[in-house]
């Protein structure tokens with residue numbers, strides 16, 4: 001059971017600033033000059049106090065030496081722990097992010113492998129298992145059986161997988177917010193270069209197959225668009241004007257030169 005009562009601030013432990021400093025200096029040896037002023041204390045528990053000292057070591061701005069002492073009635077003050085800890089203004093490394101979460105599209109190089117976990121929410125088994133939860137072994141067996149029987153893909157996109165892909169594509173450079181789509185005269189849904197796709201996303205996306213367009217080979221949303229739309233026509237003003245015939249000057253020597 002944990003107590004929420006304020007811990008007892010033992011006077012002997014509170015007063016043991018020089019004992020704490022002496023223990024720190026002895027522990028640091030040649031680096032003892034890195035110990036600065038006493039910055040204060042924290043009462044950790046009944047009879048347990050941590051004294052904080054400034055750290056003057058180069059490169060450790062904002063760090064503090066922490067010396068925890070303890071005292072029980074009738075006994076001496078003892079040193080429990082010496083440690084260097086970062087203060088609020090200390091420069092510390094950013095929080096650790098697991099490797100799997102740091103990978104971004106485009107990070108994968110030739111030969112790199114990026115296994116997808118058995119429990120990846122973006123995928124579901126190709127055929128249903130009802131409500132029975134499967135452990136990792138069972139899932140591996142199912143994959144093996146699917147491969148042995150030639151069923152094709154052991155897993156396919158889950159509803160979540162579809163949603164994530166659609167969101168990513170729609171918000172990306174193949175979506176309606178892309179600058180090229182914002183000033184496009186027509187949308188992809190009416191473009192002859194749009195290749196229709198099958199499946200759940202068929203109504204919202206297709207693939208651009210115009211080799212002259214920026215989006216050639218890319219998934220584009222139906223309301224994306226660009227100036228290379230198949231039905232784009234130039235106005236009379238924008239059309240290239242034919243070059244007029246040469247005018248021959250019959251007054252000067254130009255005619256003689258012919």
Ligand code: SF4
Nearest residue numbers: 188191208210213226
């Ligand atoms: S050419 Fe332009 S409008 Fe046509 S499908 Fe490609 S991106 Fe869409």
